[in-house]
Amino acid sequence: MNGARTGTLASLRGSIARIEAPSDATMPNRVALGHTSVDAMLRGGLASAVLHEVFASGHQSGAATGFVAGLAGRLSPRKPLVWMRQDFSDRESGALSMSGLAELGLDPRLLVTVRAADVDSGLRTAADALACDALGAVVLEVWGDARQLDLVASRKLTLAAQASGVTALVLRIAATPIPSTAETRWIVRAAHSPPGSAASASMPAAPWGAPRFDAELVRNRHGPVGRWIMEWKCDECQFSEPSAHPQPMAATPAHRPHHAQVGAEQRLAS
Numbered sequence: 637m638n639g640a641r642t643g644t645l646a647s648l649r650g651s652i653a654r655i656e657a658p659s660d661a662t663m664p665n666r667v668a669l670g671h672t673s674v675d676a677m678l679r680g681g682l683a684s685a686v687l688h689e690v691f692a693s694g695h696q697s698g699a700a701t702g703f704v705a706g707l708a709g710r711l712s713p714r715k716p717l718v719w720m721r722q723d724f725s726d727r728e729s730g731a732l733s734m735s736g737l738a739e740l741g742l743d744p745r746l747l748v749t750v751r752a753a754d755v756d757s758g759l760r761t762a763a764d765a766l767a768c769d770a771l772g773a774v775v776l777e778v779w780g781d782a783r784q785l786d787l788v789a790s791r792k793l794t795l796a797a798q799a800s801g802v803t804a805l806v807l808r809i810a811a812t813p814i815p816s817t818a819e820t821r822w823i824v825r826a827a828h829s830p831p832g833s834a835a836s837a838s839m840p841a842a843p844w845g846a847p848r849f850d851a852e853l854v855r856n857r858h859g860p861v862g863r864w865i866m867e868w869k870c871d872e873c874q875f876s877e878p879s880a881h882p883q884p885m886a887a888t889p890a891h892r893p894h895h896a897q898v899g900a901e902q903r904l905a906s
Contacts, residue, residue: 637880667710669714670874671866674790674851677859678820686819687794687804689855694810697729697844702740703849704775704807706868706875707744711803712772713873718748718765719775720758728779740847740871755782759789768798777807790816813854821855827865846870848878 641837666681675681682688688707692700708717719732734744750765752758755778762776776793778785794817795806806818813821827848847870852863866875 640671641899669707669866670869670872670876671864672877673862674853674864674866674875677853677862679859680722682707682711683858684803685797685801687790688805689806689808689813689816689818689819689821690820691811691813691823692825693806694728696825697699697809698840699849700809700824701729701732701777702847702868703822703824703851703866704777704805705737705740705742706847706849707805707823708773708775709740709873710875711805714746715772716746716748716770717742717773717775718750718771719777720750720752720762720765722755722758722779723751723753723758725777734777739870740868741870755784756790759784759793762804763792763796763813766793766802767800768770769800769802771800771802773803773805775805776810778811778837779809781811785814785816787815787817790818794818818855819857820853823852823854825850825852829867 664682667684669678670682670867690700690704690707690791704868721732732747732749737744745794749827752761758776758778762774765771765774776795785808790806793804796802827850828906829845829848847868849868850863851866853861855861865878867878868874869876869895
C-alpha cells in the first residue's frame with residue numbers, strides 16, 4: 637500500500653512539474669540584447685510583452701536611465717516609447733535629454749514623456765499606456781519606496797503587457813526590491829569607460845568612450861542570474877561584451893611577414 641501511494645505521489649509531482657515547466661509555446665518572444673553572455677543566460681534575449689524591473693541607488697540614477705534607454709531601444713526600435721516620470725524626478729536627477737538619447741542611438745521623435753503628480757496617477761497612466769498595442773514599450777520611473785508598487789500592482793502591469801504585447805520597464809531609483817511578478821530584476825551601476833580615440837591630434841583630450849554598465853541580474857524567472865559589464869554600442873544600438881582594446885589597433889600588413897617570423901628565418905639561415 638505504501639509503495640502504491642509513493643508511486644502515485646511521484647506521478648503527481650511529475651505531472652505538476654511538466655505543467656509548470658515553461659514550454660516553447662508559452663515562453664514569451666525574446667529580443668537579443670547583443671551581449672553574448674547575457675543573451676545566453678536569458679535564453680536568447682530579453683522577453684517582450686512582460687514586466688522588467690531596474691533598480692539603482694540615487695547617485696546611480698544616470699547610469700540606470702541610460703541602461704533602461706538601451707533596453708527600450710532594443711525592445712522598441714521603430715515604435716513609440718512612453719516614459720512616465722514623477723513631477724519631482726527632474727529636480728532629483730535632471731530632465732531627460734533628447735540629445736543624450738539621440739547619442740545613445742534612440743530616436744527622440746518616437747519618445748513621449750509624461751509627468752505624473754504621484755505614484756497612483758503614474759500607475760494608472762502606465763496601465764493605460766500598456767493597453768495601446770501601437771507602442772513598443774512603456775517606462776515607469778518611480779523614486780523611493782512606494783507602497784503602491786506592490787505585488788498586486790505589478791501583476792496588473794504584467795497582465796496589461798501580456799494582453800497588448802507592449803513591454804513594461806519599471807525603473808526604481810533609491811528603492812528596496814520587494815516581491816513582484818517581474819520577469820527579470822536588475823541592479824545597475826556605472827562602470828568605468830576607457831576614453832575613446834581622438835579624432836585629430838589638435839584635440840586636447842580623447843573623447844568619452846562607449847557607455848558601460850555594471851549590470852547585475854538578481855531575478856530571472858526562467859534561468860540563473862549573474863553579473864556582467866555591458867557596453868552600449870551607440871552606432872549598432874545594442875549591448876556587447878566590453879572591448880578588449882578600446883583604442884583602434886593597426887592590422888598586421890599583409891604584404892610583409894611578422895618580425896618574429898623574419899627573425900626565426902634569419903636564425904635558421906645562420
